Amino acid sequence: xxxxxxxxxxxxxxxxxxxxxxxxxxxxxxxxxxxxxxxxxxxxxxxxxxxxxxxxxxxxxxxxxxxxxxxxxxxxxxxxxxxxxxxxxxxxxxxxxxxxxxxxxxxxxxxxxxxxxxxxxxxxxxxxxxxxxxxxxxxxxxxxxxxxxxxxxxxxxxxxxxxxxxxxxxxxxxxxxxxxxxxxxxxxxxxxxxxxxxxxxxxxxxxxxxxxxxxxxxxxxxxxxxxxxxxxxxxxxxxxxxxxxxxxxxxxxxxxxxxxxxxxxxxxxxxxxxxxxxxxxxxxxxxxxx
Numbered sequence: 460x461x462x463x464x465x466x467x468x469x470x471x472x473x474x475x476x477x478x479x480x481x482x483x484x485x486x487x488x489x490x491x492x493x494x495x496x497x498x499x500x501x502x503x504x505x506x507x508x509x510x511x512x513x514x515x516x517x518x519x520x521x522x523x524x525x526x527x528x529x530x531x532x533x534x535x536x537x538x539x540x541x542x543x544x545x546x547x548x549x550x551x552x553x554x555x556x557x558x559x560x561x562x563x564x565x566x567x568x569x570x571x572x573x574x575x576x577x578x579x580x581x582x583x584x585x586x587x588x589x590x591x592x593x594x595x596x597x598x599x600x601x602x603x604x605x606x607x608x609x610x611x612x613x614x615x616x617x618x619x620x621x622x623x624x625x626x627x628x629x630x631x632x633x634x635x636x637x638x639x640x641x642x643x644x645x646x647x648x649x650x651x652x653x654x655x656x657x658x659x660x661x662x663x664x665x666x667x668x669x670x671x672x673x674x675x676x677x678x679x680x681x682x683x684x685x686x687x688x689x690x691x692x693x694x695x696x697x698x699x700x701x702x703x704x705x706x707x708x709x710x711x712x713x714x715x716x717x718x719x720x721x722x723x724x725x726x727x728x729x730x731x732x733x734x735x736x737x738x739x740x741x742x743x744x745x746x747x748x749x
Contacts, residue, residue, distance in 0.1 A: 460600050460627075462494045463487035464713040466692045466705045468674025469504045477502055479710075481531055487712050488535035493561075494600050496540040498672045498692075499608045499633040500554070503544075505672070505688070509680035510584045518546035525557065525565070533563030538598045540605060542631040544585075545570070554586045556605045556631055558596045567596030571607040572616065579637070579683050582609070593619035601626040601719050604665070608632045611656055611669065615743065621663035621732075626719045628659060632671040635688035649689050649707075657699035664697045664726040666717050673708055697725040 465483050470476045480501060487495050500506075502524065506514045524543050532539040538561055545555035554571035570589030574582045593616055595602045604625025610616045611630045620628060634652060636645045653669075660667040673690035693704040694715040703715040726732065742748050 460493055460717045460719060461491045462496065462668065462694065462715050462717050463490075463492035464668060464670045464692045464694070464703075464705065464715070465495065465497050465501070466670060466673055466690055466713060467498070467501070467710045468672060468688070469676060473503050477527075483712055484531055484537065484539065485535055487714070488537050490714065492537060492714065494538045494540070494598075495535075496629055496668055496670045497542060497631060498670045499542045499631040500544060501542055501631070501672070504676050505633045505686065507582045507585055508579050508676070508678045508686060509682060510581050511680075515546075515552060515585070518544040518552050521546045528557070529559055529563040529565070532559035532561065536561045538566070538600045538603075540603070540629060540631065542607065547587075551587055552585055553589060554582065554607055555589075556607055558598060558603060558605060561599055566598045567594075567605075569594070569596065569605045569607065571610060573609045573613055575609045579678065579686055593623065595620055595623050595625040604628045606630050608634065611652070611659075614659060614662065617659035617663055617665075621665055625665065626722065627717065628656075628663070628665055628667040630656065630667070630669045632669055632692075633688060634671055635686040638675075638684060638687055645689075649691060653691065653693065657695050657701075660695050660697055661699040661729075662731060664722050664729060664731065666697055666702075666719070666722070667695050668715075668717075669693055673706075673710060697722045698729075 528541045539559040545553040557568045558566045560566045572589040576583040595604045604620030670692045672688040675687045677685040690707045694702045705713040
C-alpha cells in the first residue's frame with residue numbers, strides 16, 4: 460500500500476492552507492499514493508491554545524468541508540484521511556477524523572476519544588469526547604484503525620483497534636513544544652511521542668502512521684508565546700522499525716510503502732495476542748486500584 464503523509468504548517472487562512480493541501484494530495488496521487496493521511500485539524504490553525512467562544516464558528520462549515528474533501532478524494536482516486544472540527548448540534552462539537560473512499564463516499568469517521576486539557580492545549584473547552592468507540596474503518600486499501608493525537612498516548616485505544624481487526628494504526632496529530640523549554644526537555648518530549656507509538660506497533664503487531672504539523676503558531680491570547688510544532692511525521696512497521704520519517708521543520712510529503720501482510724508474519728513470531736491473560740485484566744476498567 461503506497462501511502463503519503465502530508466506534513467505542513469498553517470498558512471495565513473483556511474483557503475490558502477487548504478489550497479496547498481489539495482496541491483500536495485494531487486501530487487501524492489500522481490506519484491502513486493493509494494492512501495493519503497492529513498494532520499490533525501489540517502484546515503486551519505491549532506485554535507485550542509486559548510479559550511474563546513468565537514472560535515466555535517470554525518466548525519460552521521463542517522458539512523461543506525465533507526463535500527469539499529469528498530470531491531478531492533474522488534478527483535485524485537485516493538483513500539483520504541481528514542481531520543475536521545465537527546459541529547454535531549448547537550453547542551455540541553467534536554474533533555473528528557473523516558475517511559473518504561476513492562469514489563468520494565464517506566467510508567467512516569472517528570470522534571477523538573481522549574481530550575487533553577493542558578496549557579496551550581485547551582481541547583476540553585471545544586470538544587466533547589467521542590462516542591463512536593474504537594471501531595476500524597473498512598476501505599479499499601485495508602481496515603484502518605484511525606485515532607487522533609492525544610489518543611496516541613493510550614495503549615488501550617491501540618489495543619482495542621487491533622482486537623477489532625485494524626490492519627494499520629493511524630494518528631493525525633498536532634503536537635509541539637514551547638520555545639522556552641530546554642533543549643533536553645524538547646528532545647525528551649519528542650522521543651517519548653515517537654517511542655510510545657512504536658510501542659503500540661510492537662505490542663499489536665501492526666504498522667503505524669503518525670502525521671504531525673510543522674511551524675510556529677502564536678498564542679493570540681498573549682498568555683503563552685505559542686507552539687512550535689515539531690513535525691517528525693513517521694511510519695513504523697509491526698516490530699516498531701522506522702520505515703520513513705519526515706523532518707522537524709519542513710513542509711513535505713512523506714511517502715512510504717506499507718506491507719500489510721507482514722503483520723501476520725510478525726504475529727507468528729511474537730504471539731502477544733495469543734498470550735494475553737484476558738481473565739486477569741478486570742482492573743483496567745477502574746480509574747485507579749486502591
